[in-house]
Amino acid sequence: MTARKPAVVLLSGGLDSSTVLAWAAKEGFELCALTINYGQRHAFELEAARKVARAFQVARHVELAIDLRAFGSSALTAEIEVPKDRPAEAIAHGIPVTYVPARNTVLLSLALAWAETLGAFDIALGVNCVDYSGYPDCRPEFLNAFEMLANLATQAGVEGRGKFRVHAPLIQLTKEEIITLGLSLGVDYGLTHTCYDPTPAGLSCGRCDACTIRLQAFHKLNLKDPAPYA
Amino acid sequence: MTARKPAVVLLSGGLDSSTVLAWAAKEGFELCALTINYGQRHAFELEAARKVARAFQVARHVELAIDLRAFGSSALTAEIEVPKDRPAEAIAHGIPVTYVPARNTVLLSLALAWAETLGAFDIALGVNCVDYSGYPDCRPEFLNAFEMLANLATQAGVEGRGKFRVHAPLIQLTKEEIITLGLSLGVDYGLTHTCYDPTPAGLSCGRCDACTIRLQAFHKLNLKDPAPYA
Numbered sequence: 001m002t003a004r005k006p007a008v009v010l011l012s013g014g015l016d017s018s019t020v021l022a023w024a025a026k027e028g029f030e031l032c033a034l035t036i037n038y039g040q041r042h043a044f045e046l047e048a049a050r051k052v053a054r055a056f057q058v059a060r061h062v063e064l065a066i067d068l069r070a071f072g073s074s075a076l077t078a079e080i081e082v083p084k085d086r087p088a089e090a091i092a093h094g095i096p097v098t099y100v101p102a103r104n105t106v107l108l109s110l111a112l113a114w115a116e117t118l119g120a121f122d123i124a125l126g127v128n129c130v131d132y133s134g135y136p137d138c139r140p141e142f143l144n145a146f147e148m149l150a151n152l153a154t155q156a157g158v159e160g161r162g163k164f165r166v167h168a169p170l171i172q173l174t175k176e177e178i179i180t181l182g183l184s185l186g187v188d189y190g191l192t193h194t195c196y197d198p199t200p201a202g203l204s205c206g207r208c209d210a211c212t213i214r215l216q217a218f219h220k221l222n223l224k225d226p227a228p229y230a
Numbered sequence: 231m232t233a234r235k236p237a238v239v240l241l242s243g244g245l246d247s248s249t250v251l252a253w254a255a256k257e258g259f260e261l262c263a264l265t266i267n268y269g270q271r272h273a274f275e276l277e278a279a280r281k282v283a284r285a286f287q288v289a290r291h292v293e294l295a296i297d298l299r300a301f302g303s304s305a306l307t308a309e310i311e312v313p314k315d316r317p318a319e320a321i322a323h324g325i326p327v328t329y330v331p332a333r334n335t336v337l338l339s340l341a342l343a344w345a346e347t348l349g350a351f352d353i354a355l356g357v358n359c360v361d362y363s364g365y366p367d368c369r370p371e372f373l374n375a376f377e378m379l380a381n382l383a384t385q386a387g388v389e390g391r392g393k394f395r396v397h398a399p400l401i402q403l404t405k406e407e408i409i410t411l412g413l414s415l416g417v418d419y420g421l422t423h424t425c426y427d428p429t430p431a432g433l434s435c436g437r438c439d440a441c442t443i444r445l446q447a448f449h450k451l452n453l454k455d456p457a458p459y460a
Contacts, residue, residue, distance in 0.1 A: 062300050062301065063300075064296065064297070064300050065296075065297070066294065066295075066296040066340075067294070067295070068343060070292050070293075070294050071292065071294075071343055071344040071347045071348075072344075072347035072348075100343075101342075101343045101344075101346035101347050101384065101385075102339060102342040102343035102346055102380075102383055102384055103343070104383065105339040105342055105343070105379065105380075105383045106336075106339045106340060106342075106343055108339075109332060109335040109336045109338075109339040110296075110336060112331075112332040112335055112336075113298060113301055113330075113331045113332035113333070113335070113336055114301040114302075114331075116331035116332055117301045117302035117331050118301075118302075136382065136383060136384060136385055136387070136388040137382075137383045137384070139382070141382055142379070142382045142383055145375070145378055145379040145382050145383075146379060148375055149335065149372070149375040149376060149379050150332075150335075152366065152367075152369070152371055152372045152375050153332055153334065153335045153366060153367045153372055153375075154331065154332055154366060154367070155331075155366055157366070158366040
């Protein structure tokens with residue numbers, strides 16, 4: 001019996017990253033979940049990440065706090081009003097108001113630091129360029145550039161002990177396809193949290209961009225979203 | 231009169247990064263100093279960064295805490311013994327025990343996040359491939375790869391509003407050349423902190439790798455290091 005290869009999986013607790021965790025389990029990786037708290041408004045997403053990590057019996061789960069609010073703002077990290085009731089078509093175009101500067105670069109660099117410490121060469125994340133076409137750091141060319149950087153940046157990469165790979169298994173999938181994949185891999189989407197603006201009790205608003213895209217996908221699949229809504 | 235262009239300068243409070251801050255001032259940039267506390271053993275380096283930032287009257291100084299100890303260890307961030315009394319020649323070869331996984335990738339990605347928020351396209355840091363040849367993320371090819379990544383990763387880069395540049399003005403300089411440059415630009419090296427293992431009162435040990443390289447350089451220049459030693 002050979003030991004399973006470890007993979008660092010960026011796990012926010014949302015629908016996409018939870019699906020990626022299930023994908024990594026299916027691929028046979030030893031799951032090392034990394035949750036970065038970059039100063040979100042609410043703790044429900046972190047709680048969701050813990051529940052999902054537990055459900056998939058990850059080998060390790062590190063939560064790392066880094067307060068990107070020190071740099072300024074975006075709707076996800078500061079007190080800007082979250083847009084509501086925008087149609088899905090409007091959400092798909094242009095750079096969203098919820099854009100966080102260099103977010104995926106920061107998340108991947110932290111994943112890389114942990115991967116090198118663990119002796120892991122695989123990093124997986126739930127980026128997707130279908131529903132959020134406006135994020136520059138969700139495109140394949142960005143991920144390829146990061147992969148190249150990772151192999152230049154590290155002792156492990158330079159010494160040729162392995163080759164870092166960035167896995168983005170959802171990158172070309174629609175939200176319906178992501179949900180279909182996740183359900184086939186046993187994801188309980190009732191544990192995941194997507195909403196940008198939940199109630200104090202943790203119920204999703206159902207009206208922000210993230211809720212709109214999620215609800216529309218479940219609706220198209222003729223499924224009921226098991227997450228709790230206000 | 232045109233406004234000065236902002237630059238994000240990674241400032242640890244050490245000799246190299248303080249020299250880079252002086253270089254950026256000389257180049258006419260508006261100075262935005264970024265100090266990352268990634269879980270160092272002691273606060274003297276942070277205090278040095280504050281003193282140096284004040285001395286150069288930076289426009290902004292952000293200190294950001296991120297505890298990389300969550301990932302595991304290196305001599306800089308954990309309770310591993312700092313090597314002492316190694317000759318400079320031994321220090322220059324191989325990957326140092328004080329290697330921090332993916333450190334410069336993490337630091338640069340955070341600098342990029344702040345730069346994008348500020349509307350800055352220039353990032354400067356004190357990497358050097360002469361004294362620490364063993365660090366893979368101090369090489370020009372790494373910095374070039376990061377520059378490419380930055381322009382793919384960001385809204386500002388993708389929209390062509392500017393082109394991100396990573397400045398590493400010390401990369402080919404010896405420690406003596408760095409000190410000579412810094413002195414010509416008005417750096418007070420008495421404010422800077424280099425030691426890996428200071429006394430509780432903040433005096434430098436004079437025997438760790440960092441102190442050895444620094445002291446040797448001042449000695450070769452026939453200068454007295456103005457920093458306080460035990």
